[in-house]
Amino acid sequence: xxxxxxxxxxxxxxxxxxxxxxxxxxxxxxxxxxxxxxxxxxxxxxxxxxxxxxxxxxxxxxxxxxxxxxxxxxxxxxxxxxxxxxxxxxxxxxxxxxxxxxxxxxxxxxxxxxxxxxxxxxxxxxxxxxxxxxxxxxxxxxxxxxxxxxxxxxxxxxxxxxxxxxxxxxxxxxxxxxxxxxxxxxxxxxxxxxxxxxxxxxxxxxxxxxxxxxxxxxxxxxxxxxxxxxxxxxxxxxxxxxxxxxxxxxxxxxxxxxxxxxxxxxxxxxxxxxxxxxxxxxxxxxxxxxxxxxxxxxxxxxxxxxxxxxxxxxxxxxxxxxxxxxxxxxxxxxxxxxxxxxxxxxxxxxxxxxxxxxxxxxxxxxxxxxxxxxxxxxxxxxxxxxxxxxxxxxxxxxxxxxxxxxxxxxxxxxxxxxxxxxxxxxxxxxxxxxxxxxxxxxxxxxxxxxxxxxxxxx
Numbered sequence: 001x002x003x004x005x006x007x008x009x010x011x012x013x014x015x016x017x018x019x020x021x022x023x024x025x026x027x028x029x030x031x032x033x034x035x036x037x038x039x040x041x042x043x044x045x046x047x048x049x050x051x052x053x054x055x056x057x058x059x060x061x062x063x064x065x066x067x068x069x070x071x072x073x074x075x076x077x078x079x080x081x082x083x084x085x086x087x088x089x090x091x092x093x094x095x096x097x098x099x100x101x102x103x104x105x106x107x108x109x110x111x112x113x114x115x116x117x118x119x120x121x122x123x124x125x126x127x128x129x130x131x132x133x134x135x136x137x138x139x140x141x142x143x144x145x146x147x148x149x150x151x152x153x154x155x156x157x158x159x160x161x162x163x164x165x166x167x168x169x170x171x172x173x174x175x176x177x178x179x180x181x182x183x184x185x186x187x188x189x190x191x192x193x194x195x196x197x198x199x200x201x202x203x204x205x206x207x208x209x210x211x212x213x214x215x216x217x218x219x220x221x222x223x224x225x226x227x228x229x230x231x232x233x234x235x236x237x238x239x240x241x242x243x244x245x246x247x248x249x250x251x252x253x254x255x256x257x258x259x260x261x262x263x264x265x266x267x268x269x270x271x272x273x274x275x276x277x278x279x280x281x282x283x284x285x286x287x288x289x290x291x292x293x294x295x296x297x298x299x300x301x302x303x304x305x306x307x308x309x310x311x312x313x314x315x316x317x318x319x320x321x322x323x324x325x326x327x328x329x330x331x332x333x334x335x336x337x338x339x340x341x342x343x344x345x346x347x348x349x350x351x352x353x354x355x356x357x358x359x360x361x362x363x364x365x366x367x368x369x370x371x372x373x374x375x376x377x378x379x380x381x382x383x384x385x386x387x388x389x390x391x392x393x394x395x396x397x398x399x400x401x402x403x404x405x406x407x408x409x410x411x412x413x414x415x416x417x418x419x420x421x422x423x424x425x426x427x428x429x430x431x432x433x434x435x436x437x438x439x440x441x442x443x444x445x446x447x448x449x450x451x452x453x454x455x456x457x458x
Contacts, residue, residue: 015187022152022188025135026195029128029156033196034203036105036127037161040120043113044286055115055282056274062114063270066107066321067263073103085129085154086405089176094146096133101126107322115273115285117312119327121161125172128157128196148185151176155189156196158326163207167373169193174366175403178424179410181368210296212353214381223388225344226354229337230389233355234396236336237362240310240329241400247318262320269319273312280308292331295338296356298349306336325402326364333359353378354389361390362397365406370394399429 083097108123132153136146159168169189174181251265295301313328337355341348361370367390374386395412411418418429
């Protein structure tokens with residue numbers, strides 16, 4: 001029988017198979033992440049209104065608890081990156097370790113309940129990926145299908161915590177590599193994400209949305225200002241990533257230089273955070289969702305709020321606390337967009353909405369997911385502005401990411417050369433030879449012109 005006649009049947013069988021696998025993955029991932037979110041919300045509610053002195057005590061306590069759990073939970077290893085979902089898909093054929101499956105969720109609850117400045121989605125993606133990996137191994141999927149179902153679990157986890165099933169589905173696939181999306185992952189990821197989202201609502205998880213009612217026609221001046229906000233948010237993302245990398249390098253240097261016991265490093269981070277909240281409001285600790293909500297409703301916020309949040313998150317995660325890194329991007333982006341909107345004379349609520357998704361697009365290198373997130377959170381009327389800001393910020397941030405294991409599939413500029421499909425690293429990407437020649441040519445012309453215009457001394 002000719003292949004072109006049988007192919008539709010094969011494709012139909014593929015749809016049926018992935019409907020079955022993805023729905024089950026979404027059911028178990030949605031249930032697992034909902035249980036985590038309820039535990040997290042209960043824990044953070046217990047410490048929501050404590051006095052300053054008590055918060056200063058809890059921060060180093062959270063640090064030492066994180067240090068001990070991660071150190072002994074990972075067998076005294078220096079890091080737990082071998083079970084990050086990106087590494088699992090790229091290097092471990094979708095096999096998540098069971099032994100450490102509860103370590104990161106517990107550590108994240110401790111971090112956020114005791115005041116660490118971070119996010120809630122990291123453990124949700126970890127739970128979703130782990131449960132999907134368990135299911136795939138139970139039914140003995142092939143290595144390629146095992147990787148695909150883990151990506152489904154990650155997408156389901158993101159959808160459950162974001163409340164944006166399509167954006168969550170795309171995010172779980174797009175985050176794996178810069179410049180490339182596995183299209184064969186998309187259908188099962190979407191089905192798993194929608195299922196997980198509905199399951200989470202069934203289990204009582206609620207979500208906030210911020211519809212923007214933009215009734216004005218397209219505006220050239222507003223479009224130009226949105227591009228500028230995208231550029232600024234790309235630079236904010238660049239600064240955020242640099243904060244995390246430099247602070248992590250600092251703590252690593254201190255630990256190695258002075259041979260400090262590993263669990264004490266996050267304890268030191270907690271001490272620094274405790275000192276900083278003497279001058280930085282405690283609202284920047286934890287998830288900081290009230291600050292984000294104020295920015296998205298157009299209220300006046302501190303102009304440098306995005307800087308304080310970036311610093312506290314970088315110290316929290318850079319010193320060894322564990323939690324998510326996407327929720328901080330929401331907060332940082334909303335605060336930055338609100339602040340820049342005031343400078344540019346546009347609606348601060350619109351600026352906050354655009355900034356929120358633009359920072360996600362840039363810092364995570366997920367512009368398509370960020371555009372869908374904007375549509376799901378803010379409505380379709382802001383779509384063209386959201387898309388413009390997201391892709392602009394994504395390019396401006398360059399070849400860096402909050403995810404160190406992210407692969408670089410394609411460069412963002414023809415003037416940058418890179419090692420294909422290598423993990424992000426400063427020594428793997430360089431300015432192209434052609435651009436260097438042009439720069440050298442213009443330098444010589446400038447130097448020659450300066451000599452020709454030099455006044456003749458008599």
